[in-house]
Amino acid sequence: MDAILEPLGLAFFVRALVASAMVGVVCAVVGTYVVLRGIAFMGDAISHAAFPGLVAAYLLQVPFYLGAGVAAVATAVGIGWVTRRARIRQETAIGVLFAGTFALGIFLFSTIEGYVADLFSFLFGNVLAISATDLVALLLLGAVVLATVAGLWKELLFATFDPLGAGASGFRVDWLEYVFLGLVALTIVVSLQAVGIILVVAMLVTPAATAQLLTLRFGRMMSLAILVGIGSAIVGLYLSYWLDVASGATIVLVQTAAFLAALGLGPRTGLVARLRRNGGAGA
Amino acid sequence: MEPPNQHRADPEPAVSAEPGRRLPDVSAAVDPGHARAHADVWLADVTAGYEERPVLTGVSFAVEPGTLLAVVGPNGSGKSTLLKIIAGLLRPWSGRIETLGHPPGQQARRIAYVPQAELVDWGFPVTVGDVVMMGRYPRLGPLRRPGPDDRRAVVEALRMVGMSHHSGTQIGRLSGGQRRRVFLARAIAGQPDLYLLDEPVTGIDATTEAELMDILEGETRRGRTVIATTHDLVGVADRFQRVLAINRRVIAYGPASLVLDREVLAEIYGSHLLLLEGGRVAVDDAHHHDEAAPGEVHFHDDRPRGARR
Numbered sequence: 001m002d003a004i005l006e007p008l009g010l011a012f013f014v015r016a017l018v019a020s021a022m023v024g025v026v027c028a029v030v031g032t033y034v035v036l037r038g039i040a041f042m043g044d045a046i047s048h049a050a051f052p053g054l055v056a057a058y059l060l061q062v063p064f065y066l067g068a069g070v071a072a073v074a075t076a077v078g079i080g081w082v083t084r085r086a087r088i089r090q091e092t093a094i095g096v097l098f099a100g101t102f103a104l105g106i107f108l109f110s111t112i113e114g115y116v117a118d119l120f121s122f123l124f125g126n127v128l129a130i131s132a133t134d135l136v137a138l139l140l141l142g143a144v145v146l147a148t149v150a151g152l153w154k155e156l157l158f159a160t161f162d163p164l165g166a167g168a169s170g171f172r173v174d175w176l177e178y179v180f181l182g183l184v185a186l187t188i189v190v191s192l193q194a195v196g197i198i199l200v201v202a203m204l205v206t207p208a209a210t211a212q213l214l215t216l217r218f219g220r221m222m223s224l225a226i227l228v229g230i231g232s233a234i235v236g237l238y239l240s241y242w243l244d245v246a247s248g249a250t251i252v253l254v255q256t257a258a259f260l261a262a263l264g265l266g267p268r269t270g271l272v273a274r275l276r277r278n279g280g281a282g283a
Numbered sequence: 284m285e286p287p288n289q290h291r292a293d294p295e296p297a298v299s300a301e302p303g304r305r306l307p308d309v310s311a312a313v314d315p316g317h318a319r320a321h322a323d324v325w326l327a328d329v330t331a332g333y334e335e336r337p338v339l340t341g342v343s344f345a346v347e348p349g350t351l352l353a354v355v356g357p358n359g360s361g362k363s364t365l366l367k368i369i370a371g372l373l374r375p376w377s378g379r380i381e382t383l384g385h386p387p388g389q390q391a392r393r394i395a396y397v398p399q400a401e402l403v404d405w406g407f408p409v410t411v412g413d414v415v416m417m418g419r420y421p422r423l424g425p426l427r428r429p430g431p432d433d434r435r436a437v438v439e440a441l442r443m444v445g446m447s448h449h450s451g452t453q454i455g456r457l458s459g460g461q462r463r464r465v466f467l468a469r470a471i472a473g474q475p476d477l478y479l480l481d482e483p484v485t486g487i488d489a490t491t492e493a494e495l496m497d498i499l500e501g502e503t504r505r506g507r508t509v510i511a512t513t514h515d516l517v518g519v520a521d522r523f524q525r526v527l528a529i530n531r532r533v534i535a536y537g538p539a540s541l542v543l544d545r546e547v548l549a550e551i552y553g554s555h556l557l558l559l560e561g562g563r564v565a566v567d568d569a570h571h572h573d574e575a576a577p578g579e580v581h582f583h584d585d586r587p588r589g590a591r592r
Contacts, residue, residue, distance in 0.1 A: 036407060154420045154428075161407050162417070164398045168370035169421040169473065170391030216453035218408045 007241050015135050016127040020237050020251065023127075023194040023203060024229030026142045029149050030187040031208035031229075032222045033180065036160055041091065042079060042181070044201040045098040047188045049075030051105030051197055054122050059108065064122070065137050068192055072185035075101060080181050084174070125196030125248025127237070134193060141190045145183055156180065157218065194233075195248035206255040207232070213259075213266040228258050319381065323348045323477055323508040324369055329378030331368050337531075338364045342378070344527060344536050346510065348476075351503045353523035353539070354512045357552055360530040362512035363399065366479045369510065370396045383477055392421045395470035396479045400462055400486070405455040411465050412450040415440055418472035433472075440472040443498055460491035467495055471502075478502065480511040484518060496522040516543060 007013040034043055050068040057067025075097055082093040109119060121129060130138070149156065158166040159176045167173040184204070191200045211224035236251030243250075264271050319325045322345035332338040339361040346352055354362045367373040368380060371388025383390035395418065418440065419433040441447045444464040449457065454465065463483055470478055478499070484492040496518065499509045503524075513519060519526055519539055526542040528534040528551050535547040 036404075151426055154417075154423065155425075157409075157413075158417050158420050161409060161414075162398060162403065164367075164370075164372060164402065165396050165417070165469075166420075167372050168391060168394055168396030168479065170388070170394075171421070212408065216408045216455070217410065218413065221408045 003242065004238070007238070012128055012130075013237075013241065015130050015132065016247065017234065017237055019127050019130050019135055019138055020194050020233035020247075021230050022139055022142045023191045024207070024231075024233035025226050026145050026187050026190055027200075027203040028207045028211075028225035028229035029146060029222060030183050031204040031206075032211070032218075032225050033156060033160055034184065034204050035208040035212060040201060040205045041094055042076075043184055043188065043204045045079065045094045045101075046072050046076050046181075046185050047192075047197050047200040048098050048105075049101035050185075050188060050192060051102055051122070052108055053105075054192070054197075055105050055108040055112070055119065058119065059112070063137070064192075065134075065141065065189060068189045069141075069186065071101070072188050073182055076181035076185040077178055080178050084177075121196070122192055123196050123198055124246060125192070125194055125199060127194040127247050128241075130193050138190055138193065141186055145186050145190065148179070148183055152176070152179065195251060199248050199252045202252040202255060203229070206252070206259050210255070210259040210262045213262040213269055228255065232258055319345060321348075322346055322381070323350070323383055324510065325379075325381040326368075327379045329368065329375045329380055331364060331373060331375040331378075333364075337376070339368070339375075339529070340532050342529070342533055344533060346508060346525075348508050349503050349506045350508050350510075350525055351499060351523050352508070352510045352525045352527060353519040354510060354527045354529060355514075355516065355519055355551065356529040356534075360551070362529065363481050365529065366396070366481055366510065366512060369477075370394060370479050372396075390476075392473075393476040394479060395473045395475035395477070397466045397470050397481060397483060399481045400459070400466075403454075403462075403466075405462070407454065409454060410450065411441070411446060411452050411454060411457070411468075412437060414454060414465055415450075415468045415472050418469035421473060436472045436474070437468075440468040443471055444468040445494065460487035463487050463495065464491065467498065471498070476507055478507065478509040478511070480509065482513065483511050485514055492518060516548075519543065 008017075031043075034040060050072040053067040053069070053071025054064050055067075056071070057064045060067070079090070079093055079097060082088065082097075083090040112119075155166070155171055155176055159171060159173045163173050166176075187204065188200050191203050195203050207225040207228035208221070210228050211221045214224055215221050232254040233251055236254040237247055239245075239254065240247040240250035263269055265273075267273050319327075324344075324346040326345070327343050329342045330337060330340050331342075342365065354365060356362050364373065368375050369382050369387060371382065371386075371391060380387050382388075383393055415437045416429055416433065419429055419436055423429065423433070437450075438447070441450060444467055446461065446464050446468060449461065449465075454462065457465065467480070467483060470480070480499075483499075484495060487495075492515070499511070500522070503509055511523075520543050523539050525537065526539045527536045528542050528547055530551050534550050535542045
């Protein structure tokens, strides 16, 4: 019990806990749509595109949320635009932008003289170092994302499930696409401090993918994804504190474990269910 | 996609349209201004395609309110493209269109569009009730959640298509016919003035097809217009008032009995058309049939017009 309560006396741990939980919620909500649209690769590309924004923000002495946000949103809209133009395939466009933007980040980074610990923490995440100001910014941005999803609930659901039907009955599917990519970009910016650029795609995809193994209802899938997101954030953070290991990686490993457990035990994919079915068929 | 053509006719005896023969085109006989003013859907010399590839060329026709119209033609003939143009989902390269008296897209809330079953992600975590409720979404304002009226409309639409007991079922667990019923229910729930249905009866059993056609007929009697693409020429002859036969352009347009003659069919389907004894013809284009069951896809050229099964 002490092992659980003791870290709560530390302000930095509480901040990290609140930040991780918010990241877990926002990633689960947006990730549900990402998984159902099958655009996980897009999330990876947008997160890597945030890197040059971070470095530029550092060089220009502006808040990192601003730099990362501008870069991520610009890339998201850029991918959407290139895809709509349809002259090249989406995966090709993503591949080009993914590597190109990340290279730009490394290029800018190499112009900085001396060692900069902050930027490495963005590559791999260090939520235990989050400042009170950054936490407030994270909570506000997260709230904006959640409010947008709540406000566009039916539009996003309809356009994700049946873009043709939604478009024919008057929903601006093209604008919804841009808004959604913008939400993915903001979600990534919110998550950067918790898990870093490299691992953020796991936060976005794994809880929702886990939930998809367990239910066939949209609302339930999102609720389960939120549970997995918050749960693995809290468990992962405690584990990283107790074992003194990297927090972002630990959170992602807990999520991966949850996914594998759902895969093994889930009602449709699970070994247990399969054994039971086979047993029933044999009886 | 398509199975090999096991019944393809020897090209020799296949009927060929006589050059210069006037195919029935009722719209050409009508004063164009009059047709436009009274039409739910009106197209004049419309050409459209994807990227640089034209799919439809010089398409003109008008559909009056309360019409049950079948769009027939082989795969790749532009049937789906035509529906998308009318729905405002695809902008034509040239020509003029009015849908419900306005440019396509402006009256979107009065239109229900049902995509082909192959384009739907049946693994998507939504229930039958969720899908039918989407038919109500266009009627709800921004930020509005469905209310009692919407739930009533969903219940009624599900009752009409005979799916009341499946409201909570995930859509992937339905049979092919049930899936078409659900999407028709979604269209009905929105109480549209214009139905645009892409292959609503493809790949379903005869009972379901007859029931869905009864519902569509009922809707047209209430003044709604239904435009459906289809492969089932027998169903077309029996159940649709009018037929638009296309193959990248309009081949024929008019009453079903006039359009579905041998010359028109030959021009639409080319070598896919099979001549049977006694002047009957069959089309082996219907990709969901491995083998044309007797009486299923043949058409009696000499049967009494307007006869019902």
